[in-house]
Amino acid sequence: MSKLVWVLLPLAAYALYVAVSAWRGRAPSRVALNVQTSLLLLVYLLATAGLGVFWVANQQLPVFDWHYLFGYGTLLLVSVHLLFNLPQVLRGLRRASPPATGNVRRARTTLARALAIVAALGLAFFLGVRHGASELAVRWDGGASTAGPVDAVVRYHAFSSESRRRQFERAPGVDWGAPPPAFKRYPAAPHRPLARDGGRERSLDEALRAPAERRVPLTLAELGELLYLSAGVTARRGGLALRAAPSSGALFPSELYLIVRRVEGLPAGLYHYDAERHRLAALGAPPQDLGTPGLEDADAVVVLTAVFRRTGYKYRDRAYRYAVADAGHLLENLRLAGHRAGMAVTFAGRFDEARSAAALGVDGVEEGVLAVAALHSATGAAPRPAAPPRGWFAAPPFPAGPAVGVTGMAHLATSLRWTPDGVGDGDIALPAPVPAAAGVADTLVKRRSQRRFLDRPVPLAALSSLLADVAQPPQLSDALRLYLVVNRVAGLGPGVYRYRPGHALQRVRDGDFAAAARSAALSQDVIGEAAVVLLLSAERGALLAEGARGYRHGYLEAGMLGQRWLLGAVARGLAACPVGGFYDDEAAALIGVDGRREWVLHFAALGWPAP
Structure with a gap:
């Protein structure tokens, strides 16, 4: 049986005795009830005190369970005891002894006091367990964003915090039930x-x-x-x-x-x-x-x-x-x-x-x-570096x-x-990238920012190769994400895309967003006329996971990725131009993210160079 049953068993047995005696017409007198409940109170008081001393001496929390359960029983008996003896106490305090007249009046008074005690205890229980209960309305969508989970952890920490001023606040109740076994067993296993x-x-x-x-x-x-x-x-x-x-x-x-x-x-x-x-x-x-x-x-x-x-x-x-x-x-x-x-x-x-x-x-x-x-x-030996x-x-x-x-x-x-790497459901697989054959020195020297582009589509194979160049392992920050505003790419419809690990594109929005991109970039023609616009963003939680230094690292990483985009374009006969000026809120809306949780750091245009 559970501990609560054992603790309540003597009280239940005594209540049964009183009920049966009353049913048989031999109800105990008031004095007998007083004496009997006093003896029960003495037993519970000794059990509570003994368990308390044992718990303090040995620091055994299961004994502490018995201790506080017997304490509740003691509280109940003290209430009954006071119910019988309070009139005498009050008469002693008033130095008077006006007897109560009439059995009916006495019974009503006793019942009223009992109900008042039960109501007070019930109110205390309600306040201690239910008052202030509220729900943690934190939800999130699966994905790379950590904003929702971070909010959930912050809310959980607040709800589970203890303070003298917040004793009545509770998170949603859970039926924890009886304690599970202390050991997990696999009886059928060898x-x-x-x-x-x-x-x-x-x-x-x-x-x-x-x-x-x-x-x-x-x-x-x-x-x-x-x-x-x-x-x-x-x-x-x-x-x-x-x-x-x-x-x-x-x-x-x-x-x-x-x-x-x-x-x-x-x-x-x-x-x-x-x-x-x-x-x-x-x-x-x-x-x-x-x-x-x-x-x-x-x-x-x-x-x-x-x-x-x-x-x-x-x-x-x-x-x-x-x-x-x-x-x-x-x-x-x-x-x-x-x-x-x-x-x-x-x-x-x-x-x-x-x-x-x-x-x-x-x-x-x-x-x-x-x-x-x-x-x-x-x-x-020195540990081998793990492969990414x-x-x-x-x-x-x-x-x-x-x-x-x-x-x-x-x-x-x-x-x-x-x-794992690979194309997910709904992703658009990109063709295999073709390595750039141009030399490093020649590419670095020839690179210039090009602000005018031909109205000519970029081959999908060239875009695929360029993205493979950009998507190298992170050097300083792994919080960055790559988005594309596609205006003119052979074999790829106009729209906003996100580059995914596994060398694939995830469609974010369909349609022509050249004008929206131009507007977000302070109405600069270099963005509005580009065949493709690269946007680099950073999820704020991941960016600042290691403190404010992450902000610097994020922009350094964005510059390195942007430079790969520029050099890859030059190596393939294309042209590119970085852009740092833009309206942050419009840029976030363009790629469909919450600008409070994901920050756009960088724009870069791509296309065929105009003469």
Whole structure:
């Protein structure tokens, strides 16, 4: 039975006794009721005090649950006790003893007092739980924009903040239900017991700085030690299985999964770490798509998830804060234990949570992926630079009604979606680019800004090659986006397009926008007469993610991209001209973005040079 049932059971039994006695015509007298409720009050008071002392001495939060539940029972009994004794107290204060006359009057007075107490307690409950409730009306569309998710995180932080002035404010209620099991189990899966291999001890100072050198694969026993030191059960006290990493309220929402590729004594596969029994549950073959590009050469990959309800049933809307902080404690254990074993531990800063959750077989909402770490044998050699991922990350779409309220919203807002290189649905594939054969020195010397163009279309192949020149890996800022206003391109209709990774164009708007582009660029003919106009923009959140220095880097990056556009045009016999003067609001409207969240930084015209 639940704790609340156990706490209320004596009260319910006593209420049943009184009801049956009254039904049989043997209702207890007022004095008997007073004495009996006083004895019950004494029992509850002693239980509350005893549990409180035990909780303070041992800091056991489950005991604290019993403590405050018995406290509510005590409050109820105190109310009943006062109901019987308040008249005597008042008479003593008034130094008078006017007796109440008539049983009916006495009964009505008693009932009125009881109803008043119940109403007051009900009002307090309403104010404490429901008053000020409101919704976080934050939605966003999936895509490269981070404005919506950033707003969601800011709103979540405000709603989950505590202050003395905001005790009555609450985010949307969630039925957290009873606490879920403390350990996740896979009873039908084959299990592999884990040993512990202490290995050669290292000082904390050494492990904090670098992994020990090793040139052989990790062994199964060493893996067992690594997992034990990261998240294993290191003590049992007061009915709790305490772990190597701390957790708010000793609730331990974190779970560990492993994708094993090279561990001596353990077949490659997907595993779940059962911390309760210190063993691995074999869940199948290694997943092909973990949503984390660049980790294919890792000896093993550790994926950390959080079962949010373990924390949420107690801490409600602050659950995401606590669950993620708990995960951070565990990850530092993992890093230190890995270094001790001679394994370099690399955390993936970006990964696709939905793909990772699907690879593990979890829903991604009730149990969400928080972190991915790669384990490599530390050989002492300089780490190889990872090849740039062939694709891009963007914000995931917002679903209707996350299962765990603002906690689910916060998790989704901090998640990403990975799109591999390739042409997406509705995108226009560009022809293969043709490298420019012109020399660097000759191109740099011959480049001049051309402000007059022929009324002649630019070949699509030439535009494709020029865009391939521009779309090199970012040097200082990855916040920039490329848009095109197409006026005259053979094989491509007029309109506004966005250049997408995978060498494709996404149609933003159809139609003739030459006049709108001219107007936005301070009515300059060089833009109005161009065959193609390049617009470079930056998403504000990504641009300023690392502070104000990002603003400088964004313009430096825009200039570098613009220079590639100019030089690529010269190398192919075309002409181009950069333009820095434009109406920012009209430029944003031209490419269909919110100018408060995406800033246009640069214009550049392209066409055949007029004589």
